[in-house]
Amino acid sequence: MWCELCQGNFFDEFQMEGVAAEHNEIYLELVPENLSRALKTAQSAKAVKIKLTNKHCPCLRVAVELPSLSSSSRIVTHDIPVGVIPRRLWNDFREPSVPDFDVSIYLPVLKTMKSVVERMKNLSNSIVIEANLNGEMNLKIETDLVSVTTHFKDLGNPPWTSEDGCQSSAQDRDLESMAEARIDIKKLQQLLAGQQVNPTKALCNIVSKRIVHFILLHEDVSLQYFIPALA
């Protein structure tokens, strides 16, 4: 999973210094729940300050300034323990390169997709997702008891301008023919459950029998999910 935030859209003040001038980056690992808990108090906050500190151990300090009627404001501070990832491991955290996909398609309303996938999850462990360049996408499950297929149509396919001709495989493709991949249904359900709102743009790229790649754009946040195909 890959999430990108543009700092200018969130922070009034932003300052950092990486390990070295030529590698001006910092990689920290933390427990996501800790961060979400720290930000819970921030719902009514006036300001939030995030700072990397080293008191007893490396910590990400989240200081939440709460509004008050008097002149002295209340401040809630959380120190979230973090692990600093050394530079030799940075390669493991690179954004995966997007492979040449066979079909790229806009996703339907995620709420509809979510309820379909939730029911299908009760029935099967894996799901086949298939789509073509004619704006059609199908979700399929098949077990001994039941087979269920949900057909979406008129979804539209994003126009990919080939910069270097590497996506030409998708453009020469027959409109009707489906590219499909079987993936773990729990992973797809987690992706959909995590979406609180319908993103402004959601698309799905399928590399036949190899990987399904989701890109969700919401306001200024972009989220990318890579779900590998099952054997």
Next chain:
Amino acid sequence: MPFSAQPPASGEPYVLTASLDNARHLSSILRAVHFQDHATCFATANGLRVTVEDAKCIQANAFIQAEIFQEYAVQEESVTFRINLSVLLDCLTIFGTSSLPGTSTALRMCYRGYGYPLMLFLEEGGVVTVCKINTQEPDQLLDFDFCSTKVVNKIILQSEGLREAFAELDMTSEVLQITMSPDKPYFRLSTFGNAGSAHLDYPRDSDLMETFHCNQTQTNRYKISLLKPSTKALALSCKVSIRTDAQGFLSLQYMIRNEDGQICFVEYYCCPDEDITEAEM
């Protein structure tokens, strides 16, 4: 659209075809009898009956009359098959259980006959789902033989009165004891749990009492665990009829009004627990 997504045209060799503008009318009533994975479906020209049984002690029937469907056709005198009810319910609610006002899931149901799967075609907002649910050999169903001539006592209550009572019943009690009598206490529910005994009385002139026909004092006990599933139907219903026969068998009939004001019935039959001793009465 692939060929498989096309709902079959009428006139094809299906022994059962039915359409509904709102699949929720079917799914909500089926949920009221969903306490076991498997159900037996029995379709005649009058409508569809779905039966669920447990431990040869309790039977629940959901009746969906032919009039509820926009289209309903049975080509044979009766059509019977067994199906996984949990799977059927998941399929019927594939687009979610709480649809927004103004949107509903349309349903078309087809069954070709013995050995074939039950086909469901569901559509909401242009999205089509096709389900093929395998059918199974029907079970031998219990016959409670509960005809109106054998009924000893009969009460019809507004469901709201019973809903509150059931919500407060002492579930640590193994049994629910029902007393119906032409004299006081008329209609009494009793439990015998860890914390002690509790009695709940409904006087015959209560506003909740629609009908009161008790000819004989009867006290019977029923396993509370067997009656618990019937609270699902109780929650949906507007009226409930409580009847007992000479052997102490209990019949609970729930009248359920759907969003379009149509009436459906769910019926529970339960056999009594062992005889009670004088001292406990």
